[in-house]
Amino acid sequence: MIEKxxxxxxxxxxxxxxxxxxxxxxxGNKISSxxxxxxxxxxxxDSENNTNLSNPVSETDKNIEISIRKKISEKYPSHKIIGExxxxxDTFSNNFVWVIDPIDGTTNFINGLPxxxxxVGLLYNNSPIVGAIWLSSxxxxxxxxxxxxxxxxxxxxxxxxxxxKESKNIKRRLHSMPYAIPSNNTNxxxxxxxxxxxxxxxxxxxxxxxxxxxxxxxWDVVAGVALLKLTKKEIWIKNKNKWEKIEKNINGKxxxxxDIKDIQKWHGTLIVGNSKDIDILKNRFKTKQILxxxxxxxxxxxxxxxYAKLKxxxxxxxxxx
Numbered sequence: 001m002i003e004k005x006x007x008x009x010x011x012x013x014x015x016x017x018x019x020x021x022x023x024x025x026x027x028g029n030k031i032s033s034x035x036x037x038x039x040x041x042x043x044x045x046d047s048e049n050n051t052n053l054s055n056p057v058s059e060t061d062k063n064i065e066i067s068i069r070k071k072i073s074e075k076y077p078s079h080k081i082i083g084e085x086x087x088x089x090d091t092f093s094n095n096f097v098w099v100i101d102p103i104d105g106t107t108n109f110i111n112g113l114p115x116x117x118x119x120v121g122l123l124y125n126n127s128p129i130v131g132a133i134w135l136s137s138x139x140x141x142x143x144x145x146x147x148x149x150x151x152x153x154x155x156x157x158x159x160x161x162x163x164x165k166e167s168k169n170i171k172r173r174l175h176s177m178p179y180a181i182p183s184n185n186t187n188x189x190x191x192x193x194x195x196x197x198x199x200x201x202x203x204x205x206x207x208x209x210x211x212x213x214x215x216x217x218x219w220d221v222v223a224g225v226a227l228l229k230l231t232k233k234e235i236w237i238k239n240k241n242k243w244e245k246i247e248k249n250i251n252g253k254x255x256x257x258x259d260i261k262d263i264q265k266w267h268g269t270l271i272v273g274n275s276k277d278i279d280i281l282k283n284r285f286k287t288k289q290i291l292x293x294x295x296x297x298x299x300x301x302x303x304x305x306x307y308a309k310l311k312x313x314x315x316x317x318x319x320x321x
Contacts, residue, residue, distance in 0.1 A: 013130065017149040020120045020132035020223075021158070023071060023100075025145045027064045027118040028134030031103060032143060034060045038110050056106050061085055064102035068120065072098050082264050084219045097123040097263075101219035105195030109136075117197040121222030126253040131226030133201045139163055146201045146227060150250060154204055154230045165206050175273075175281065176203070176211040186280050200224030203272045204231050210273030212281045218254075218266045225254070225270075234278055238269040243282065 039059025065085045072081055079096040098120070103109055105116030114136045122130035132147035138156065146161065148154045154161040173188045176199040191208070193199055196216060202208040204227040213221065225246065228235050235246040239255050246252040256263050271281045 013149040013151060016122060016130045017132070017147060017152065019075060020122060020130050021145055021147040021155075023068050024118050024120045024132035024134040024147070025157075027068060027102060027120075028136075028143055028145065030064055030067070031060060031109070031116070031118060031134075032136070035109070035112065039063075041110055056110055057085060058103070058106055058110055060109075061103045061106060064118065065100060068100050068102065082218060084217065095125050099123060099219050099222040101197065104197040104220060105193075108194050113194070115193050115195050115198055117195060117201070119197040119219060119223040121219075121224070121226055123222060123254075124250070126256045127250050128222045128226035128229070128252070128254065129250065131223030133197050133223050133227065135198055135201055137198075139205060139207060146204060148227050148230045150226065150229060152230065154227060161205060163205055163207070173209040173277070174207070175277065176208050176213075177281075177284070178212065178214040186284075188277075188280065196220040197224060200272075201227065203233060204228050206231065206233075210277030210281055211271070212285060213270040213272070216268050216270060218256075218263060218268075221268070221270060222254075225252075228272060232274070233272050234274060236271045236278060236282075238271075243271070 041056055041058050043056050062085050065083045069081050069083065069086070072079060076096065076098075079098055081098045081100065083100045083102065085102060099122070101119040103116055104119055108114070109116040117133055117135040120132045121128055127150075129150040130148075132145055134143070134145040136143055138144040138146075140156075144157045146154065146156050171187065175188045175190055177190050177192065188209070191199075196213060197220060199208060199211055200213070200221065201224065203211045204224065225235060229246075229248040229252060235248075235252070236243045237246055237255065238244075244255075246254075254266075254268070256266060271278055273281060
């Protein structure tokens with residue numbers, strides 16, 4: 001069992017991190033080999049009268065989760081497991097809970113867009129303590145795995161991660177958000193990738209400066225929060241419309257139910273960044289700012305259409321004469 005003083009259990013954390021790293025890495029190799037043949041694809045909201053299908057699941061998703069579950073059960077039979085593709089059938093009776101997303105960004109995966117990943121995280125008493133995220137594309141422009149544990153350094157493919165983004169020539173920062181709300185007055189540009197674990201990994205590395213992670217599921221964030229704790233980023237979670245800061249140690253817990261079935265249904269919203277990024281992102285999602293952003297986008301569209309029509313008319317006139 002992990003003791004309250006996390007610094008006393010280095011050996012156990014090293015073992016858990018290496019195991020998570022191997023799980024994510026092996027899953028990534030499997031995902032890569034099946035990119036062009038993901039198997040049968042179904043949709044979670046598929047019904048006879050529903051023509052707006054979403055949230056796809058490939059055969060690869062299911063097979064990888066089965067494989068990861070089997071390996072965890074063999075290595076740590078007393079640990080509980082929560083995964084995206086399987087319903088929890090037992091009760092919550094152990095401090096250790098593995099949380100896995102076999103493929104995050106499945107829509108990207110089945111369409112061949114190389115922005116997807118596999119996430120393997122470990123909770124201890126609802127605190128993310130170990131994380132491993134394999135990505136189809138990394139800061140090295142190759143597939144790879146970001147990993148770490150609560151008292152270690154962030155690593156990439158087994159080596160301590162070292163990336164310095166600081167540059168006096170970079171005038172605009174990068175934020176990830178669920179919607180590309182105009183950001184003309186904040187010196188930030190928005191990126192929407194369709195893969196939460198990719199964005200969280202990029203936040204941990206510092207490539208993305210800030211992120212608003214809306215309506216996340218548990219398997220989207222556990223591994224990522226464990227990695228974010230190793231960085232200097234602030235992590236905030238919304239609880240009943242109030243933002244609460246997650247501590248960067250063993251006490252930094254997610255607000256979860258004691259019932260493992262309720263935990264699997266968990267939804268949450270997180271904000272990540274430095275103090276300046278946090279303020280910008282919180283402000284952007286105030287009702288007044290959302291309406292202002294939508295109005296700005298509406299007028300930009302009108303402006304674009306107006307000038308496009310003028311240009312088209314000018315070209316027609318030019319062709320006539």
